[in-house]
Amino acid sequence: MAFKSNSLSFATLSMIVIASTFCHVFAANDKRVSKTLSSSLANGGWQSIQNTKDPKVMDIAKFAVTEENKRIKNVELKFASVSDGRFKVDNYKITFQLTIVAMEFTIKANEYEAVVTESLKNNARELISFVSI
Template sequence: MQQNSCFLILSLSLLFLPFIFSDARKDALTGGWTPIKNIKDPHVSEIAEFAIDEYNKQSKGNLKLEEVVKGKTQVVSGINYTLVLQVKDETVDNSYEAVVWEKAWLKFRKLTSFTLVKG
């Protein structure tokens, strides 16, 4: 009898195991956002510089990157990066949120959003 109980518990555990971890997998598979753990990573800095350069080209601005404050990524057809950037325009410091879509295997990047963070 005890052997049957152990087998039943093991079977039920294996049956429900995918449901226990489904939330974490679902976020990664369906385009959920994941915080960037190392915002000092050189690739993150490269994405931030790209965002500033593109914004300056489009708006004829003169923003300079001070630092990446925080960020997150989203797996899509490539990777979306949402970065909060501390920037300087002449003598004024502001924070902006930049969204960059990257397909590294195609050497493709596009600035999809660049907005002033209020507050």
Template structure:
């Protein structure tokens, strides 16, 4: 059991490191992620994708003391082997008119019933 926990820790640290590197690099500024294992999400209205996106907005609201309201998943990609989702989410801020778009990275490990918001940033449309 300790070996599984250690493996999980290494995967988590690898995702955090990749996320930090991606945020600092010009690649992160593009509208899509390119790399091994990433595949586009063909149906952004898929209930599982929507659930993960709503989780991202809820967690961001808790962490940043904001009141964003989820509207839709615009697009996304997933890396199935790591359970990582990269999503562009439309959300409305109660104090602003219209919606804004946000880039969210969520680590979702269904077999362990574990979900973590890795990053959540506003992007310009």
């Protein structure tokens, strides 16, 4: 009887340790994302980007312009700034929707809406769309 009780206690304790470890890992990921982009992070809901000059946001926007330049061969866009943006976290990725100002052949500035996803697992990025607005 004592053996069954000890086994049950050990199994319960093991489950608590494992569960708390997973909670700690997911909380660390949320803190990394929220520290960069916003003071609160609602999983699945859109959040405004408070600081469009944040290095993370600028890096995502520059990535979008670079990828768009690879797609279109007859136009060379030069990144200028991010005027607005929002993001959401779901399915282990962050989706960014940014309003980017870019120069076309360094002649005139245009605004574009870019959608980029970034994996929380390996930080792999993908340009989903890039359209003139």
